[in-house]
Amino acid sequence: MKIIIVGGVAGGATAAARIRRNDETAEIVLVERGQYISFANCGLPYHISGIIEEREQLLVTSEEAFKERYRVDVRSRTEAIGIDRKARTMRLRNLATGDETDEPYDKLLLSPGAEPVRPKLPGIDSSRIFGLRNIPDLDRIMAHLKEHNPRRAVVIGGGFIGIEVAENLHDKGIFTTLVEGADQILTPLDYGMAAIVHSHMRDKNVELYLNDKVEQFEEKDDHTVVYLGSGRRLQADLVVLAIGVRPETTLARAANLELGSTGGIKVNGHLQTSDPDIYAVGDAIEVTQTISGQQVLIPLAGPANRQGRMAADNIIFGNSKVYRGTQGTSILKAFDLAAATTGLNEKQLNAAGIPFLSCITHSGSHASYYPGAKQISLKLLFTDKGQILGAQAVGADGADKRIDVIATAIHGNLKVEDLADLELAYAPPFGSAKDPINIAGYVATNILNGSHDMIEWKELRASLGAKDPEMQLIDVRTAEEFGFGSIPTARNIDVNHLRERLDELDPNKAVILFCQIGLRGYLAYRILTQHGFTQVRNLSGGYKSYSWAVE
Amino acid sequence: MKIIIVGGVAGGATAAARIRRNDETAEIVLVERGQYISFANCGLPYHISGIIEEREQLLVTSEEAFKERYRVDVRSRTEAIGIDRKARTMRLRNLATGDETDEPYDKLLLSPGAEPVRPKLPGIDSSRIFGLRNIPDLDRIMAHLKEHNPRRAVVIGGGFIGIEVAENLHDKGIFTTLVEGADQILTPLDYGMAAIVHSHMRDKNVELYLNDKVEQFEEKDDHTVVYLGSGRRLQADLVVLAIGVRPETTLARAANLELGSTGGIKVNGHLQTSDPDIYAVGDAIEVTQTISGQQVLIPLAGPANRQGRMAADNIIFGNSKVYRGTQGTSILKAFDLAAATTGLNEKQLNAAGIPFLSCITHSGSHASYYPGAKQISLKLLFTDKGQILGAQAVGADGADKRIDVIATAIHGNLKVEDLADLELAYAPPFGSAKDPINIAGYVATNILNGSHDMIEWKELRASLGAKDPEMQLIDVRTAEEFGFGSIPTARNIDVNHLRERLDELDPNKAVILFCQIGLRGYLAYRILTQHGFTQVRNLSGGYKSYSWAVE
């Protein structure tokens, strides 16, 4: 059997290796447009600052080593430019010589990835504007840094790559501005959670412009001017464009393979395109989101690797494996914080028409009495039946662990009640006897069984805006904490004295309770509702979440 | 309703708080023999070295704060000494005054914990021998450290508490010897995994005596002599005894409550003892191990907390909740390493008569090209149907995360195939596109579907001992690696050249392959078995696991 694979990195190289392990006799041709196969796309931003010191560290496997070990016919600097599906041949162009050849195949595997979006804005061809997808892109940025020693950088786009690039430019000592068209960076998170990262990045002295779009660039002698929709003009010695990626489908389109509505290549459960001899994986395909069932683009390395391995099996052993879809688990380091997520967020749930409940908790990454505990903010989204729809975690330690656990729980169809029961590894340096996950499970379960009712910061802000004179907003923290600042119009009744001060409240009017993180507000809730109060709610995530989100 | 709770720490205090949240009107009496409720048992060892600086940090909640917030009638320094089950009264002794009273109850909750085992050895009453269960114990050790400035400590017992105490004494600058009667410390791990910790502790300059038992102590003027079964005599300025704990059942036995064969209090699924008005939780009870179904003692804080909360619900709302048993997830910090485990190990599986397969993998805690990656050694135990029976992880970073994920997978009845498919959060600082968990899932799945066959270090060592001249032991690493040391009698054929050197091997005789961690041995396995070799096996965990275990 002869297999041609297009794309020699995450999906493609993985598939090539697995095909060889599956079958010593297969003839495997690996076609890669660039000079390098198997490089660490995800590591690229970290060479800018020097965190990853050597460029060579990014080359996970060399062409020679890969050929020797896996006996793959690697054709780097070669572009796949056409498919004759009837004849089952692929047209290849050698980019060094310009020569073109037709290569026959039994099966084809496409893993061409996704390309950075590059809008046709005036001035976009300025020599100081860069993208970052591969080693040559990185080389260009590094050369510019070396030659021009830039002092001010502008990064356009607050997604994963934009934030990573901004952090690394900042770490390199360059004053960096991040521009984002939406009202938040990190769209996989909900606003209230992303707001924690906003605040942290500003603390680190990265300038953030949200709700602002680039309209044009102007190349000057020694800098480039970035014009924003708001009228702002930013003078930059270096601009990095990271406003997203789109599936590489030139080849698929030319070959008349079916595309999905998202623009990605359409595949079935076996990762087969509309041509059964052609499989496709990775950033170029659209996948089924496991919870909503909708077709989506999720351009991440984990899924690309797994799909590559699965397609390799289906090619060699017949369609033996079914891809169950992608959940969308991802993580980003933003300076000292990690922001991680799995499943769906509010925006996606609303778009999919899935009703949901949610809660936000803040817990220590490990036992508070053991030094070094950091706060983890955890948001859980779930149905009224307890199905877990998604989770988001932001924190300086252990956010990755909690999201991995919840990702596993979602994979296993566990409910929020199960999160309460999970038996996680506890010793003081690693967690708490009641882990943040257990706590989130408790809080969610309490909401579901009616023993707790919460209000989100957004709704409280709206209520406060409407200036309802009937609403009783009660800060149940200590007088000291109240003194350091509270929500406007709030009155202070320490939860520890609430039982004695019930007569200061009207049980027939709405009461909104809050404390620092939600725990004491919940206790107060339990006290009031057992004393005849009927319209009580506790602020989700407490004053902490509120002040981050509302500023 | 009036509830008396015996034991004011993990299970007891949690239950008291939850009962109050459930019911503002309940009358709650919390009886605690010691001076402190709600202290951090698990933090005690860390005050010895000063990692936890202040003794006060160990007092999670004060009696006053707890009374104020939860309106619980806390009776510290009070011992429960008898139960009149017919009259439904409990006899309490005030330890300050000696006064005894009978306190009526509607429901009783026992959470008396477990007491350190203290064998009746000659000399055991030496003033330099300490145990560590509570604050007074810690105070005694701290006073001894201050007064006598010991230079040599001997810790007896290589369980969690013994190892933690040894580490903290060592960190305090005291030369420390750890004595363990079994051939390994950390019995929740299998020998090959514990061996990694042995080696690490020795590197840290803790002296380890395995397979050696204390027989007697002798108090001298300024030190105590510890006599071991091997004939060794250790001179110690300080001895800490940590050879295990046993359920506190004095009260339960006096009240004729049923005990289990393990010696723990017997409870049903609702955590009710043989008297339906008496519930029991925590270290004092025996629980069902969720995988084997056997009755066991698992004295850990997480289960005690969860049981306390559940018993509180069952007491207030009727028997609404069922405890599903304890899986046995635990973790220990041993200097720079974490050793974590969930489910059953080989010894427990053998004892339970459950047949199993296993694999050991070593992976980076995150992408190798991003600085700071540490090795994680992961052992997976599973049935031939793919059910996960247990896992063990040892490593300097991320071992806790991997065990928590597998603990969740076990809770959700996921199979090893699911571990291969798990979508975990990946960015270079946090993991790999193929996470160590995915890799373990791949390796286990390959064993199950017959595409890979492994041999454990133990069996290989036995084969080598039998000196079978037919066995072909092949080191498939590079010539350079081979030069640095290999397994005796091994020949070297680099996997990259194996295809050209097949004629050096006899396909009709057994071949044992190994590399550094198992990956290249697996590739070699794939090559050989596809070239007519029928008796091939690859060493699980490679040379690394072998040399740790065999030394």
Ligand SMILES: Cc1cc2nc3c(=O)[nH]c(=O)nc-3n(C[C@H](O)[C@H](O)[C@H](O)COP(=O)(O)OP(=O)(O)OC[C@H]3O[C@@H](n4cnc5c(N)ncnc54)[C@H](O)[C@@H]3O)c2cc1C
């Ligand atoms: C800067 C950066 C940081 C990232 N960080 C993360 C992260 O932290 N976590 C994460 O999960 N993901 C991250 N990603 C995304 C991740 O790298 C991709 O999801 C993954 O590489 C996709 O694999 P793929 O095989 O589909 O495509 P790629 O790995 O991009 O490989 C596609 C290859 O195909 C080649 N190709 C395309 N068309 C042709 C053709 N016609 N002929 C020949 N060759 C062709 C391309 O040159 C390319 O090398 C990051 C990506 C970038 C760029």
Ligand SMILES: Cc1cc2nc3c(=O)[nH]c(=O)nc-3n(C[C@H](O)[C@H](O)[C@H](O)COP(=O)(O)OP(=O)(O)OC[C@H]3O[C@@H](n4cnc5c(N)ncnc54)[C@H](O)[C@@H]3O)c2cc1C
């Ligand atoms: C040094 C040390 C380190 C530990 N580290 C960890 C760890 O890292 N991770 C982990 O999961 N677990 C750890 N544990 C175990 C954990 O602390 C226990 O599993 C947990 O505290 C058990 O809770 P419990 O409520 O059953 O008992 P306890 O928390 O021990 O509380 C029982 C209380 O009952 C009181 N009592 C007993 N009998 C009577 C009576 N008749 N009258 C009145 N009072 C009575 C006792 O004085 C005691 O204070 C550690 C324990 C110790 C001692």
Ligand SMILES: CC(C)(COP(=O)(O)OP(=O)(O)OC[C@H]1O[C@@H](n2cnc3c(N)ncnc32)[C@H](O)[C@@H]1OP(=O)(O)O)[C@@H](O)C(=O)NCCC(=O)NCCS
């Ligand atoms: C201190 C102690 C009494 C606290 O017990 P607790 O009140 O059950 O536990 P927490 O303080 O974590 O509070 C958990 C409760 O607050 C709720 N909660 C926590 N965070 C919340 C938030 N952000 N919003 C709303 N509710 C929240 C939880 O739902 C839970 O309530 P529930 O059980 O009614 O569902 C008890 O843990 C203790 O004694 N610990 C020390 C002893 C010990 O555990 N030793 C072993 C380990 S060292």
Ligand SMILES: CC(C)(COP(=O)(O)OP(=O)(O)OC[C@H]1O[C@@H](n2cnc3c(N)ncnc32)[C@H](O)[C@@H]1OP(=O)(O)O)[C@@H](O)C(=O)NCCC(=O)NCCS
């Ligand atoms: C380098 C690359 C080609 C390796 O692909 P790979 O061979 O599939 O992956 P690994 O080297 O991790 O090896 C995994 C294989 O070894 C096996 N293995 C790993 N450890 C093992 C062990 N200790 N014992 C036995 N087998 C082991 C696994 O089972 C798996 O084999 P299988 O798929 O046949 O089951 C590919 O990952 C790549 O190109 N990566 C760089 C690009 C990229 O991923 N970018 C995005 C992220 S930056």
